[in-house]
Structure formats: structure tokens, C-alpha cells
Amino acid sequence: MLRAVYHQLARSTAWYRYTTPWSGFHSTPQTIVKGNMKVKIIPALDDNYMYLITDEETNITAAVDPVQPDKLMEDAKKDGLEISMVLTTHHHWDHAGGNKEIAGKIPKLTVYGGDDRIDALTNKVEHGSQFKIGSLSVECLFTPCHTKGHICYFIKGKNEDEDLAVFTGDTLFVGGCGKFFEGEPEQMYNALVKTLGVLPSNTKVYCGHEYTVSNLKYALHVEPENTNTVNKMEWAKEKRKANVPTVPSTIGEEFKFNPFMRVEDECILKYSKCSSAVEAMGFLRSEKNNFKPKM
Structure with missing residues (x-):
């Protein structure tokens, strides 16, 4: 039954060029193509996502946060791809824990990251x-707070107005943000609103975990009358019933339903009883840390 629902959803969604078979993981792998940029979403662990980014002109491929290298390399091999670089968002084990293993299996592998605590790091950013994945342009965005060395990777294809993606690790999730393990509310405000928030609104957001339904439960607690959030929750629940990933979203979408991106909005300031966006960011994160949804 789930397979039938999944295939129906996949066929009706314009972003999906093709899908891979049912995997037994928390989500079914998906491949999304925009211009010369191909992104394969690969589930890992209980709720993580790894990614393969391929420049279709040169077939040069990068992996993002390859916590399960064997699974990732198997998918790459099936697609006729050779991984030549790793983009690490931060040092936590569920993102960088596979770096040593994959570096030991792929000679001359380049490993990018912004923190000396990242295993097998060759190129600190x-x-x-900036660097290239074939003809794809990569810009590193420093977004400290979840960890002190967190990096998001903003990628442009040949059509720089349309072929856009950002890999946000545990800084920005669909409908939420990461915990402030090594930072303060002001840093997350800067990361979400001033750094990621100024990217073009059509930039696709590929985050590190499948947390969307949980995040939207809190978003609806904050703004129960926000129709954007209500509609996104209905959509996300259908996707998850079919084991289909809820990533990517876009930067523009996040400003419509993600309370952590909406901290400058009067509705959020009123709800949090805060006089500034930074204060509201701290209030929301603190409240969500202890939030237990009724539904």
C-alpha cells in the first residue's frame, strides 16, 4: 500500500526526475534535477539525510555528511558516479562520523569543513x-550556533537565477532550526535571517534530518491560524505516510511557516512577548526544547 501511494506521489511531483526502489530506511531515496545540478537524497540512521551532488556536465560528484559510507558509495556506484569530495556541515558524529571510513576507501578524497574537530579534514573553509564541483559553484556560509564551526554550502548551477541549493546541516530544518549547543540566540538569528535568509527565495533547502512533522507541530502551536503552516503540515504528513522525504523546501517557503525564520514578524513577537527578534529566537528555542505536542 505504501509503495503504491509513494509512486503516485512521485509521479505527481514535478521536481522528481526518477526515484530509487523502496529501501527499508526511514525514507525512500529521491533524485532531484535542476539544470546541471543533480541531488540525490539518501536516508541514513534513524532520521538523517546524506546527499550526493553531481554536476551533470562533468559527472563530478560530492557527498554531504556521509555518516554511512557503504550505503552512500553503493548508491553512487549504482548511478555510475565516483565521489571525489566530501562537504561536512559540522563535526557531530551523525554527520562527520563516516569521514575517516570513506577517506580510507577513496584515494585522494578532498574533505571540506569549517571545524578542526571534523575527522579526515583536508580543506578547512x-x-x-569558494570552490567547484565540476561546473557547479560552491560558496561556504559560516553559521555558528548549533556548533561553533558549522558551515552551510550554497551551490549554484549554470543558470545562477534558477539552479540554486543550500545544504544546511543542523542549522536550518524544514519548519525549524538546530539546538544552540555551542552558541547564543543572536548567532542563530544571524545564521537564519541574515545569512541564509538573504539567499534567493527559490533556493532549495536540503537539511540534515527528517524533522518536518515534529517541527510543524511546534510551528502550529505558535501560529495555529497560519494557513501556510496548516497546509504544509497536511502535505508533510502525506509524504511521511508514504516514506517520502519532506526535503527540500525553499528559503521563501521557510519564511511562510518556520517560526524561527519569522522572528521579525509581529505575530511571533506578540506570541513570545519579546521586543526584539533576537529575544524571540531565544524564547522559541527554549520553549521548543521542552515542547510536548498534544497531537
Whole structure:
């Protein structure tokens, strides 16, 4: 039954060029193509996502947060791809824990990251660092708070107005954000609103975990009358029933239903009883840390 629902959904969604068979993981892998940028979403662990990013002109491929290298390399091999670089968002084990293993299996692998605590790191990056995945352009965005060295990767295809994606790790989720393990509310405000929030609204957001339904439960607690959130929740529940990923969203969409992106909005300031967006960010994160939904 789930397979039938999944295939019906996949056929009706324009972003999906094709899908891979039912995997037994928490989600079914998906491949999304926009221009010369191909992104394969690969589930890992209980709720993580790994990614393969391929420049279709050169077939050069990068992996994002390959916590389960064997699974990732198997998918790459099936698709006729050879991984030549790793983009690590942060040092936590469920994102960087596979780096040593994959580096030991792929000679001359380049491993990017913004934190010396990242295993097998070869190329340390900072805000504004740039490199290429074939003809795809990569810009590193420093987004400290979840961890001190967190990096998001903003990628442009040949059509720089349309072929856009950002890999946000545990900074920005669909409908939520990461916990402030090594930072303060002001840092997350800057990361979400001032750094990621100024990217083009059609930039696809590929995050590190499948947390969407849980995040939207809190978003509806904050703004129960927000029709954007209500509609997104209905959509997300249908996707999850079919084991289909709820990623990607877009930056523009996040401003419509993600309370952590909406901290400058009067509705959020009123709800939090805060006078500034930074205060509201701290209030929301603190409240969500202890939030237990009724539904």
C-alpha cells in the first residue's frame, strides 16, 4: 500500500526526475534535477539525510555528511558516479562520523569543513570560501550556533537565477532550526535571517534530518491560524505516510511557516512577548526544547 501511494506521489511531483526502489530506511531515496545540478537524497540512521551532488556536465560528484559510507558509495556506484569530495556541515558524529571510513576507501578524497574537530579534514573553509564541483559553484556560509564551526554550502548551477541549493546541516530544518549547543540566540538569528535568509527565495533547502512533522507541530502551536503552516503540515504528513522525504523546501517557503525564520514578524513577537527578534529566537528555542505536542 505504501509503495503504491509513494509512486503516485512521485509521479505527481514535478521536481522528481526518477526515484530509487523502496529501501527499508526511514525514507525512500529521491533524485532531484535542476539544470546541471543533480541531488540525490539518501536516508541514513534513524532520521538523517546524506546527499550526493553531481554536476551533470562533468559527472563530478560530492557527498554531504556521509555518516554511512557503504550505503552512500553503493548508491553512487549504482548511478555510475565516483565521489571525489566530501562537504561536512559540522563535526557531530551523525554527520562527520563516516569521514575517516570513506577517506580510507577513496584515494585522494578532498574533505571540506569549517571545524578542526571534523575527522579526515583536508580543506578547512570559512565564510565566503569558494570552490567547484565540476561546473557547479560552491560558496561556504559560516553559521555558528548549533556548533561553533558549522558551515552551510550554497551551490549554484549554470543558470545562477534558477539552479540554486543550500545544504544546511543542523542549522536550518524544514519548519525549524538546530539546538544552540555551542552558541547564543543572536548567532542563530544571524545564521537564519541574515545569512541564509538573504539567499534567493527559490533556493532549495536540503537539511540534515527528517524533522518536518515534529517541527510543524511546534510551528502550529505558535501560529495555529497560519494557513501556510496548516497546509504544509497536511502535505508533510502525506509524504511521511508514504516514506517520502519532506526535503527540500525553499528559503521563501521557510519564511511562510518556520517560526524561527519569522522572528521579525509581529505575530511571533506578540506570541513570545519579546521586543526584539533576537529575544524571540531565544524564547522559541527554549520553549521548543521542552515542547510536548498534544497531537
